[in-house]
Amino acid sequence: MHDLPKQYDHKAAQARCRALWDAERSWHAEPPAPGDTRPVFSIVIPPPNVTGALHLGHALNNTLQDVLVRTRRMQGHLTLWMPGTDHAGIATQAVVERRLLEEEKLSRHDLGREKLVERIWAWKEQYEKRILGQLRDLGASCDWDRTRFTLDDQCAAAVREAFFRLFQKGLVRRGKRLVNWDTFLQTAVSDDEVFHEQVKGHFWHIRYDVIDPEPGEPASVTVATTRPETLLGDTAVAIHPDPAAALDAAERTLREKREQANAKEHAEIDRALDDLAQRRTALLPLLETLAAMARAGRKVRLPLLGRAIPLVADEWAKPEMGSGCVKITPAHDPNDYDVGRRQALPMVNILNPDGTLNAEAGPYAGLTIQKARTKVVADLDSAGQLVQVEDRIIELAHSDRSKTPIEPYLADQWFIRMDEIAQPALDAVTGGAVRIFPERYAKSYLDWLGEKRDWPVSRQLWWGHRIPIWHVDGVSAAELSTAFAGRGGVEWTCDGGSGWHVCSRDESLGVDAVGGKPLVRDPDVLDTWFSSALWPHSTLGWPAATPELASFYPTTTLVTSRDIITLWVARMVIMGLFDTGKIPFRDVAIHPKILDRYGETMSKSKGNGVDPLDVIDALGADALRFGMASMATETQDVRMPVEFQCPNCAARIEQTTQNRMLPRIECPKCKQAFRTQWATKPEDIALPRGPALSERFEAGRNFSNKLWNATRFVLMNLEGFTAGELTPDATAPEAIPLEDRWLMSRLATVTAEASRAIDEYRFAEAARVLYAFAWDEYCSAYLELCKARLADPAARPRAQAMLLLGLDTILRLLHPIMPFVTEEIWQHFRTIAGHRRTPWDASGLPASIMVAAWPAPPAGWVDARTETQFGTFLAVVGAIREIRSRQNVPPRTNVKVAIRAPADTAALLLPMHGSIASMAVAEITAAGPTATGAPGAATAGAAGCDVFVDLADLIDVGAEIARLAKENEKTAAFIQAKQAKLADEKFAAKAPPQVVQKEREQLAELEAKLAKGRETLAALERRAAP
């Protein structure tokens, strides 16, 4: 007798399984040997950032990948799952810098580039280890021998080669780009690290005087700004070259819009049209004059500084807005920068990196932006140049890292030109070479890529792939040719002046100087997404022609979250095609984002997150995975209510916006306190920690336990089991018991459904189908039925074999979602049922379920008729139970039952009488078309049968009468509705005949039901009235 504890111990099982898998190394994949014709399935992990530990989003992402990988592995594919981590440029540098400041009060400048990078590597080592450990805890069956890092030597070689090829083809350009400058941290921050906050601001209208106005010319122009201090960097005032035409165009646009607008929007558009008309009369002549002045090269005087700056004619100035004139600050605004380029204007940078104004600001030099603004406004006012001040709410950009306002300024950057290389990536999706699931996400991919905007790839950071470009000034092309003669892999372009940009395929150029002039390495690093874009081919060895690249590239599927479709997915397609000529993956499976109960994204800083390890610890990795798979629907978000679990009494406390930031929480049940992630004070840290969990993982934990106990039952009843072959159809079909035929049919159907759901990335569907089958059908129905058969020596062997076949199949189908509990059970099977063999096992069973054959029940097992019959049986059992329940019959009191059913149904139920008796604690006294219960028996309908339960003195007649009367009323109401429907001529005429027929049949059934109900009611009433 195989003795198992009553509860599944996930902790012990997980440790055992991981040890087993690591010993077997079935997760490792080698390129196929000659003659190996297995299909290949490969997948590269979206590399988690080494910034910190994994969160629930990673748990979801990796669960889904593992489901795919494990499924394909069992299905006989040659399977590779490439693991690794991402250096995550700015984010990682930021966390290390922050710690440096907090713990040692040092800035990165105190440490220097080399030392800081060393520190970041140390951080990376620590977190990479932690992340990979977490992935293993989750059960991810990655090829751990191949772990890569986006900044390791292999990836670095790929990055340099890719960048060099781009440079060689003229796809790398130098240009200006507005960077988000954090003046507090003195660093550029990415757009993702900028948040906008509405603040009260002003809109200042400032007068710029025209220098020596001629008769008929205005004496001044007025411009407006929310950032008056930037006027110190102004180098022009722009006016539209043809204001009349611009107004016409604006009007046309509005009229077109009006045609498509609804009534409510009309009013708004009409107002705008009125405004345009007014401008035509009030403003147009002036604007025409100004345009002419711009053409004539007239200038205006910059207030405060007195600099003469030109009026320029540029289409950026919109006559329909404001005064029609706009100040141009090329160094501090991206649009103004474009104007500056077009008009060949000087670019005046007025800022120091620390956010103070520099010498260009003249008397304002040294002031902070805020102080300069106040002073500029005051000075303008006293100089009489300030026309008007409006209050206005403005969206002010702030740095997420320092919480200080962002100062935009233009800096030189490297760009990848997208005009050519984006097109193949667009074609890949429109042409169906790359398929995106769910399909709707293809739109955002195509829209974004369709703009073909150049990709700014340089970052003013120290942590990352250093750009392989060197600068040299004042040498000739001939000198460069001589210096690099005989060296392949070096290319150069002129920087537009006297300097050159030299790009090398290698880390070293081989020479330090050209013509006596030093080569200076570009200080910037590449955008972290550059190395990520190469991930599918760089991890497989590109640019080397490795067997891995030949066998596993293009990869099969990419699994990722919807928020990086553009940042990452699109760029992988671009770079994959550019570097290898092949798409990087065939399918892209997009999964939802996990939000908290309020619909907010989870983050550590909000305190609303869940640590996957807490879930694994408290409920098990399988519970986490089952929950994740269940959540992976086709919607774009899922909500997950979070609860703290009191470590003292295990009570659950809802996590709210109020309590989620508290360092300690007092349990309302046991009144004891516990600490949270926010605990910092010693007295808080001393408290036991209350993990944050979610009830959404409990179903998975319970399910594990259910499977465990089903196993206990089967193993307990396996004594004397000898037949190894689990071939249920070896006997003549008619000799197979109904429930076995049913189980065979269900196994075939469920296998097909679950397999298809996984193929189509409908993970939640796969989880739901398997859960319902295992719990409601296998455990609640089949296993219960077998209890009687196991007691019968004649029926026992077959029941044992079938129970085993069913459980074995369920385990295999569930293994990709719940690898630990299924493996643990598989191991327990070895001692007592290790010699079993299913029809889909070509040879003996493997030692681990991880490489067991995926079930393949013959299509011939599917039998719709049997499933219907079995359904009738279950309905009869349900009807008896319902009567028992509503009459409060004690559980072990036997009841007498009559079943009125058509002859064929009664015949089919005949062999099931024993099962009905055992499952419903009933004795069947009669079954057939005329069977009926004792007068006043309680009744219930079930799948075309009527079940009479003779309750003798047990029955509560009054309650039964009331219930039946209510039910009859309900039935009558349905009949009425159906009759009305059928009486409707239009319905009869237009609905398909089979629908009409169905309605008729239903009506007949309902009428029969009502007749019987009334009859029974009358009998009960007779009995009630003595």
Next chain:
RNA sequence: GGGCAGCUAGCUCAGUUGGUUAGAGCGCUACGUUCACACCGUAGAGGUCACAGGUUCGAAUCCUGUGCUGCCCACCA
């Protein structure tokens, strides 16, 4: 400003091409532990499918509009 989603039971979500009386898990109510499992069993209550129109014999499902929620992109002199 443009786009994409979502709104179904107290909560979190399913609902495949329009067709019986709209489902699941959790929670809730009642009953029940010798007989795999209380992380369990049996039964039950609970929904005007956001709202308003429309198409149709028939709408949670298709169309139009409205409201609310979330996200992505762009822009804001």
